[in-house]
Structure formats: C-alpha cells, structure tokens
Amino acid sequence: MDLFDDLPEPTQPGGPVTAARPRAGTEEEEDEKEEEEEEERRAKRKREDAESEADKKEEQGEIKKVCLPVLKGYVAARRGERDEMQDAHVLLPDMSSCLSLPGQSSRVSYFAVFDGHAGARASRFAAEHLHHNLANKFPSSELRADSENVDKLIKKCLLDTFRQTDDDFLKKASSQKPAWKDGSTATCVLVVDDMVYVANLGDSRAVLCRMEAAADGQRRSVTLALSKEHNPTMYEERMRIQRAGGTVRDGRVLGVLEVSRSIGDGQYKRCGVISSPDLRRCQLTANDRFIILACDGLFKVFSADEAVKFVLNIVQEGSGERRAGLTEEEVQFEAACQQLASEAVRRGCADNVTVILVSIGFRAKSSSSSSSQHTQFD
Structure with missing residues (x-):
C-alpha cells in the first residue's frame, strides 16, 4: 500500500x-x-x-493523499513479586482535548510508561503531569505550518517538558518531611500525524514491528528500536557521572541507582543523573503493525525481537475470545498485550511488568507530507 x-x-x-x-x-x-x-x-x-x-x-x-495512522492502545500491568506496583502509564490516542489549540489540524497521540523506584510517587507524578506540560508547550498549528523545521520545535518542546516535570517533582519532593527519594524512568511516544517522536529516560524501551518483503516473497517482521537505554555502565553515561563527582560501582550510580537518567532521584542529581531524554523520530508506514512500550521488567526476560514475534503470533493466530463492542483485530491485540505481560511473569520476572501495545492502522487524508527516516535527534 x-x-x-x-x-x-x-x-x-x-x-x-x-x-x-x-x-x-x-x-x-x-x-x-x-x-x-x-x-x-x-x-x-x-x-x-x-x-x-x-x-x-x-x-x-x-x-498528497496521505494515509494517516489510526492508533489504538492496550495495556497490561503485573505487580510481579514486588510489594507495591511502582509503574504508571498513560494512553491518549487523541490528545486534541488536552492540547486545546485553536486551529489545531494535526492528530496528536501520546503513550507513556513510567517505571518507578524507591517508591511510586515519581512515576505517578510524571503520569499525571508530563502530558499536561507537553500540551502547554506544544507548538501551535500556525507556528508549525510556518516553520522550516518542525522537528526542532518538537525537540525543544519535549526537552522543556521533561525538564519542567522533573523540576516540579523535585520541588515537591524536597518540601516533604522527610524528603521523598523516589525516581522514575520515562518512555513517551508522541505521534503527530504519521511521525513518531520518542523521548526516553532510563531503561524502559519502545520498539516497532514493521513488515518487509523477504527474498522468498513472504513478509517478515523487522524489529526497530525506537529508544536508547541509559545505565551507568555505558561509556558516555559513566563519564558524565564521573565528571560530576559521582562514581559507578557494580553497574550502579554510587553503587545504588541502576539508571543514569531519571525523573526525581534528587539525591543523585549532583552526581550526574539528569532528566534530559534521548530523542528519536520515525515516520510510520503502511507496513507498520504495532509499537511495544514496556518497562525493563519485560525486557529482563524477553529480547525486543522475541517480544515482537510473541505479539505477532497471537495477532495472526486469531485465538482471542470474542467480546462485545470489540472488533476481531482489537480482541487479538488485547489478548496479545495481556499474554505478553503474563508470560514475562511466568518466565520468572520478579519485577513490576507494564506493557503498552499500540496497534497501527491507516486512513486517508488530503495533506502535504515530508519524508523523514528513523533517526536520532542531533
């Protein structure tokens, strides 16, 4: 197509x-x-x-007669062996009501997973506030229409959004008696028309399933990484932490914190732990089937490719039970999402597991278009 x-x-x-x-x-x-x-x-x-x-x-x-993606999100969350569910998530297939921009013409969708540590307050705060900060800073349709580089506007919007969300939480955390020590990863997928922007902090991940023709004429799935993980063992991350006066022991900041970027974690900010996300973009095509967003609980027991193939097999088999009000495809994606999270627990993951599965379909709309490839922002 x-x-x-x-x-x-x-x-x-x-x-x-x-x-x-x-x-x-x-x-x-x-x-x-x-x-x-x-x-x-x-x-x-x-x-x-x-x-x-x-x-x-x-x-x-x-x-142009552009085929714009129609996105639908499904979520599954498992506490695992933890005493508390510290993950949080947000599914907004249509953010227009949050943006409230006059003359808004784009379809904007937002999906996010937040994996908390040392408590659930940072992840819940980010889930409640980050998309509102994003909406307040999102460039207007008029500004985007006149801009020669929309990507620069959205990049600035995302960086400012993460910075403000982190600052707001740290301010609230430091005002408590005793001060909150919670922190959280953040993996956010923002879709503007057919362009996906992914902002990531920490070790949660986002991957895309794309179908491509193989040499034998059959269609094969290709797994595309949409995010980059941040942990203290990575050279650039470790160097930043050491320059800030921190140390990395046993793969952790000061021997304690497993991630090198996060929202919250006020006691580690002086050690080089930052809230600036890694930003990537990818233009969706009609060959794209779904996006998986998940915390590290899933990827401790699944490789990205295994997770994509697991979902694809369930969707293609069509073994889900019919439910009133849902199409056959929606039933299959819902079943795939739930089974993927359950399988992670069955494989021995003791951590919290949260999976968001975003199905991708297309509908036609007259528009102009630009052709951007999967890339990381400079």
Missing part, C-alpha cells in the same frame, strides 16, 4: 465521446467529422495537460 494514494482520476470532458463515423461522401459530413476529430484532439491535450500538472504538483508536495 502506498502511503501517498494516487490522485483523483483526470476529469473527463463533458458529454459522451461520439464514435467515429464511416467515411461519407458529402462535404458536409466530412466537415462534421473533422470537427469531431479536432474536438477529440483538444480534449486529449486537455487531459494530458491536467495529468502533467497534477504530477508536477505531486512531486512538489502540493497535492
């Missing part, structure tokens, strides 16, 4: 085209025939000119 569906068929000339008559002997009939042939030639030239102009506009991006 082509992302840019073809243009409308060229407009046909008014009235039926008269079939060519047999050659007649009278001068009047000959004149009439020549007139009809000339009319047909003019109509043909008109069609060719219209097609040429349409092709030219399509090349310039002036006329």
